[in-house]
Amino acid sequence: xxxxxxxxxxxxxxxxxxxxxxxxxxxxxxxxxxxxxxxxxxxxxxxxxxxxxxxxxxxxxxxxxxxxxxxxxxxxxxxxxxxxxxxxxxxxxxxxxxxxxxxxxxxxxxxxxxxxxxxxxxxxxxxxxxxxxxxxxxxxxxxxxxxxxxxxxxxxxxxxxxxxxxxxxxxxxxxxxxxxxxxxxxxxxxxxxxxxxxxxxxxxxxxxxxxxxxxxxxxxxxxxxxxxxxxxxxxxxxxxxxxxxxxxxxxxxxxxxxxxxxxxxxxxxxxxxxxxxxxxxxxxxxxx
Numbered sequence: 001x002x003x004x005x006x007x008x009x010x011x012x013x014x015x016x017x018x019x020x021x022x023x024x025x026x027x028x029x030x031x032x033x034x035x036x037x038x039x040x041x042x043x044x045x046x047x048x049x050x051x052x053x054x055x056x057x058x059x060x061x062x063x064x065x066x067x068x069x070x071x072x073x074x075x076x077x078x079x080x081x082x083x084x085x086x087x088x089x090x091x092x093x094x095x096x097x098x099x100x101x102x103x104x105x106x107x108x109x110x111x112x113x114x115x116x117x118x119x120x121x122x123x124x125x126x127x128x129x130x131x132x133x134x135x136x137x138x139x140x141x142x143x144x145x146x147x148x149x150x151x152x153x154x155x156x157x158x159x160x161x162x163x164x165x166x167x168x169x170x171x172x173x174x175x176x177x178x179x180x181x182x183x184x185x186x187x188x189x190x191x192x193x194x195x196x197x198x199x200x201x202x203x204x205x206x207x208x209x210x211x212x213x214x215x216x217x218x219x220x221x222x223x224x225x226x227x228x229x230x231x232x233x234x235x236x237x238x239x240x241x242x243x244x245x246x247x248x249x250x251x252x253x254x255x256x257x258x259x260x261x262x263x264x265x266x267x268x269x270x271x272x273x274x275x276x277x278x279x280x281x282x283x284x285x286x287x288x
Contacts, residue, residue: 012068012269016066044071056255056261057230062198105119157189187212189214190210205219
């Protein structure tokens, strides 16, 4: 990336990666410190920031590091309340971030390859933004589950995990998890009133994240994972390929709303006008 910046000399740039980037080292120096110093030497104002997607209207607890640079002026860290008011018209504290309000209008899952339509009006401003005039959508397909997982999920309440499965129904792997602990999201069910945990590339598996639906006894669909990433319903994946490749595209993505927040500050630093398109207003209150 540094070599590309040297060769192309852009007006601004954005680097994004997992929080572990901050602990990586190069020649004994923190990688973030090294990159910031090298980029500053090229004439950039550089800001290093650790952001949580849930602070920028995404119904997901996803922490990521950003290194943002501008040749014109310093780039500010996006302010959650200012961003919420500019995009949703309400303060951040008034914004609904629960998974059920984000997913409820998608309705029942369908067969592989089928399109479907919304089951009800948008249940949150977030859902209204994800629709943005869309009428039907893809990838809301019934996820495959093993007989064992179908049994296990019935014991896990909203916000719960493998610890809620009775020992007599637990697999050997779950019993090992119970003995060693420290796996909050393993076999986790999303809580309807809270943001999701980080959506990873293996959301079709229950043993590597909180991937059980908040209300129904199933894993989340690809479309629901995309919703929790704030990827609009009009987006599809035309070259589906193997499931793991498709899911990696979704799980590795930067949530568009988080990208929007960072891009606005970069544009401001470059002296460019920042356009804001507010979410569609809801005619009825959000219910859970």
